[in-house]
Amino acid sequence: MRALFASDLHLSEDRPEANERLITFLEGKARSADALYLLGDLFEYWIGDDGLDESFNAVIAGFLRDLTRRGVRLSVMHGNRDFLIGERFCRETGAQLLADPTLEEINGVKTLLMHGDTLCTDDVDYQSWRATARSSAWQQQFLAQPVAERRSAILALREKSKAVIQEKPAAIMDVNRDAVREALRCHGVRRLVHGHTHRPGRHAVQVDARRCERWVLPDWYGRGGYLELARGEPRLVRF
Numbered sequence: 001m002r003a004l005f006a007s008d009l010h011l012s013e014d015r016p017e018a019n020e021r022l023i024t025f026l027e028g029k030a031r032s033a034d035a036l037y038l039l040g041d042l043f044e045y046w047i048g049d050d051g052l053d054e055s056f057n058a059v060i061a062g063f064l065r066d067l068t069r070r071g072v073r074l075s076v077m078h079g080n081r082d083f084l085i086g087e088r089f090c091r092e093t094g095a096q097l098l099a100d101p102t103l104e105e106i107n108g109v110k111t112l113l114m115h116g117d118t119l120c121t122d123d124v125d126y127q128s129w130r131a132t133a134r135s136s137a138w139q140q141q142f143l144a145q146p147v148a149e150r151r152s153a154i155l156a157l158r159e160k161s162k163a164v165i166q167e168k169p170a171a172i173m174d175v176n177r178d179a180v181r182e183a184l185r186c187h188g189v190r191r192l193v194h195g196h197t198h199r200p201g202r203h204a205v206q207v208d209a210r211r212c213e214r215w216v217l218p219d220w221y222g223r224g225g226y227l228e229l230a231r232g233e234p235r236l237v238r239f
Contacts, residue, residue: 003035003106005227007115007195008219010081012044013056018220021239025226026063033072039195039217040079040100040115045158047150048143049088061093068094077102079115079196080126083134084143103187106229110189116196116216119175119183123168174199180214181207191234193217193227200225200236 011019030036043057051057068074077098078085090097101114121127132138142150165173174197184192184205190212192205200218204211215234218225225238 001034001107002032002228002230003037004030004033005037005039005113005193005215005217005229006220006225007039007077007079007217008041008198008221009038009224010041010044010220011060015044018224019060021220021224022060023063026067029226030067030072031070035073035075036067037075037077037098037113037193038095039077039098039113039193040117041081041195041219042076042079042085043082045154046082046084047147047154048084049086050147052088052092061089064093064095075102077113077115080117080130084139101183101187103189107231109191109229110187111229112183112187112189112192114183114192114194116175116194119179119194120173120197121176121179122172125164126173173197175214177205180205184210184212184214191215195219200238202234202236 009018009022011022052061064074074093074095075098076085076090076093076095077100085097089095098113100118101112104111104113117126117130142153145153180192184190184207190210192212192214194214195217197216198219198221200216203214203216205214206212215227215236217227218236218238223239225236228235228237
């Protein structure tokens with residue numbers, strides 16, 4: 001099995017480089033894969049599945065649908081930007097929505113898949129907001145608003161988030177090492193793949209007496225890239 005993993009694409013109309021990079025990827029390398037996993041923040045923001053009525057989102061969904069019709073298994077996980085992706089998106093793209101976390105066996109290796117934000121436990125304010133935004137009550141109330149009001153609210157939250165991030169120490173926005181070890185220990189695995197932190201690379205992790213590894217996926221604000229799991233060692237590919 002050849003599986004590809006990407007996250008933090010942050011697609012939007014005003015980022016044509018990332019959009020073109022994805023289209024090239026979907027029409028090229030991804031077509032020869034058995035499975036593609038998108039582990040959160042595929043979009044810069046997602047106001048709900050009725051956003052598929054907008055031309056930009058419909059075009060992206062069309063390229064994903066073309067990939068799944070070619071036989072590539074597509075799995076999508078919620079990120080902190082697009083956690084309102086739902087059943088319609090999956091139906092129109094052929095994607096499977098993954099829980100966070102998800103445990104997959106890939107080429108005989110049990111692999112823990114996460115977006116990665118829940119590992120950033122030192123960022124207490126963010127974890128509190130996450131709990132609110134993932135609640136069914138908040139989502140029902142938000143999705144009941146007109147599209148224009150939802151978009152305005154999301155964009156306002158994005159601007160507020162940018163200001164807050166500038167004031168936070170960089171360290172608290174990275175993963176907590178104890179949280180990483182606990183995730184690996186709890187699921188009994190040696191390999192973790194996640195995004196969110198925008199700090200790509202392979203990290204060796206010692207969990208009790210076991211040697212484990214944590215693979216962090218690159219964001220697509222810059223070069224972008226993906227992780228390939230096939231025969232042999234995992235390979236982090238940068239565009």
